[in-house]
Amino acid sequence: MLNVQTMSGKTCLVTGATSGIGKETAIQLAGMGANVIIVARGEARGEAAAGEIRRHVPEARVENLTADLSSLAQVRRLADEVTARHDRLDVLVNNAGVIMTRRKLTVDGLETTFATNHLAPFLLTTQLLDLLRHSAPARVVTVSSGAHRSARSIPWHDMARGKPDYGLSKLCNILFTVELAKRTAGTGVTANCLHPGFIRTELGREVTGVAGAMLKLILRLRPGPATGAKTSVYLATSPEVEGVTGGYFFKCKPTRPSALATDAEAAARLWTLSEELTNA
Numbered sequence: 001m002l003n004v005q006t007m008s009g010k011t012c013l014v015t016g017a018t019s020g021i022g023k024e025t026a027i028q029l030a031g032m033g034a035n036v037i038i039v040a041r042g043e044a045r046g047e048a049a050a051g052e053i054r055r056h057v058p059e060a061r062v063e064n065l066t067a068d069l070s071s072l073a074q075v076r077r078l079a080d081e082v083t084a085r086h087d088r089l090d091v092l093v094n095n096a097g098v099i100m101t102r103r104k105l106t107v108d109g110l111e112t113t114f115a116t117n118h119l120a121p122f123l124l125t126t127q128l129l130d131l132l133r134h135s136a137p138a139r140v141v142t143v144s145s146g147a148h149r150s151a152r153s154i155p156w157h158d159m160a161r162g163k164p165d166y167g168l169s170k171l172c173n174i175l176f177t178v179e180l181a182k183r184t185a186g187t188g189v190t191a192n193c194l195h196p197g198f199i200r201t202e203l204g205r206e207v208t209g210v211a212g213a214m215l216k217l218i219l220r221l222r223p224g225p226a227t228g229a230k231t232s233v234y235l236a237t238s239p240e241v242e243g244v245t246g247g248y249f250f251k252c253k254p255t256r257p258s259a260l261a262t263d264a265e266a267a268a269r270l271w272t273l274s275e276e277l278t279n280a
Contacts, residue, residue, distance in 0.1 A: 007237055008033035011089050011135075013082060015039040015069060015124070016096025018049040021143065021196055024229035025093055025236075027053050030060035032237060037063045037086075039078060039096065069096050069120035070106040072278055079127035088135040089128060091236045094121035094142040094173075100164040110160050110277065117169035122176055122274045129189070136188025137242065140180060141235045144173035144193040144248065149258045154266060160277055172270060174248055174257050179267040181246030190245035192235045195255070196228035 012029045016022035017038035030036045030053055038053070040046030046064035054060050063085075067078040082089065097117045104112045110119065121142055125132075132138040150167035159168065173193050180191040234252040235241055248257040260266065274280070 005033035007090075009035075010091065011035045011037065011086055012091040012093065012236060013037040013039070013089060013128075014093040014095055015121070018045045020225045021228040021232065022093075022095040023049055023052070024225040025095060025232045026062070027056045028229060028233045029091075029236065030057040030062060034091070035061045035063070037065060037082065039065050039067055039069070041068050042066065069124075070098075070112055070116045072108050072115075072119070072123060075120050075123045076127060079124055082128060083131055086131070089131045090135050090138050092125060092128060092132065092138075092140045093232055093236060094125065094140070095232065096120065097143065097169075099166045103163055105161070111162060111164060113164040113166055113169050114160060114172070117166070118172035118176065119274060119278055121173065122271075123278045123280060125176075125180065126280050129184070132189045133184075133187050138189045139236055140177075140189065140191040141232055142173050142177055142191070142193040143196060143232060144177075144257075145170040146195040146198075146250070148174055148261055151258075151260065154260070154270075156269070156273070160273075171258070171261055174261040175263070175267040175270045176274070177248070178246055178262065178264065179271045182264075182267075183271075185245070190241075190243065192241065192245060192247045192249060194231040194235060194249040196231060197250070 007029060012034045014022055014026045017026040018040045026036050026038050038046060038049060040049060043066045046066055050062045050064045053062050065078060065081055067074040069075055098113060100113045106112055106115045125140055147167040148170040151171040155162060177191045177193040184191060231249050231252050235249060247254050249255060
């Protein structure tokens with residue numbers, strides 16, 4: 001790995017960094033000299049990931065924090081821990097995500113896909129917003145997906161506790177970014193999201209049966225996490241996007257998402273709903 005210290009002195013937080021795109025993002029940021037905070041559901045898995053990052057980047061400065069992002073209380077605790085330990089946060093990468101094929105409620109009584117993929121990054125970001133503003137210029141990068149195009153409408157009254165819908169949760173990532181960019185305009189905090197591509201990761205591990213078997217076969221032919229992390233790292237570090245906000249990117253280029261994903265009224269309504277559901 002080319003070790004260019006372009007992020008020296010900067011602190012980056014990456015969720016879902018124990019495998020796949022998240023771990024590769026953390027490796028690349030560490031290789032650029034950043035202080036990297038990784039978030040894992042379990043301490044042992046987090047320590048294993050931190051050790052692997054150090055094997056790739058021997059001089060890496062890596063901190064492992066533990067939180068189950070499906071739990072609103074644990075997301076709050078994570079934000080409090082970051083704020084207590086660090087006086088600045090230059091980059092927040094909301095990478096963690098799940099795909100569920102069966103309806104499962106969290107400890108808060110919320111549908112797991114929606115809670116983990118949307119409410120967790122919403123709550124974590126808003127809880128860390130003062131620290132990000134204090135650290136400006138700072139960046140919020142949220143991993144969405146081209147799967148957002150499968151969501152043709154928003155079931156406002158059923159979204160939080162209804163059936164799992166990965167595409168809908170990824171649509172929410174974009175709408176969240178649109179509204180966050182609006183609310184942080186002029187503060188030095190930028191917000192962008194991205195489609196990493198159809199990448200070989202462990203994201204579909206919850207998919208079982210025939211669909212799960214087919215997915216595993218297809219994923220063997222797809223590019224690996226290093227390819228999927230490129231746009232996340234680009235948005236987190238590149239001077240080319242300094243000051244750019246509210247964008248949706250693919251292959252390090254701005255790309256137009258679905259029409260629904262650019263609906264300003266939907267973005268504002270989602271923000272209000274998210275505040276209500278998280279008591280933010």
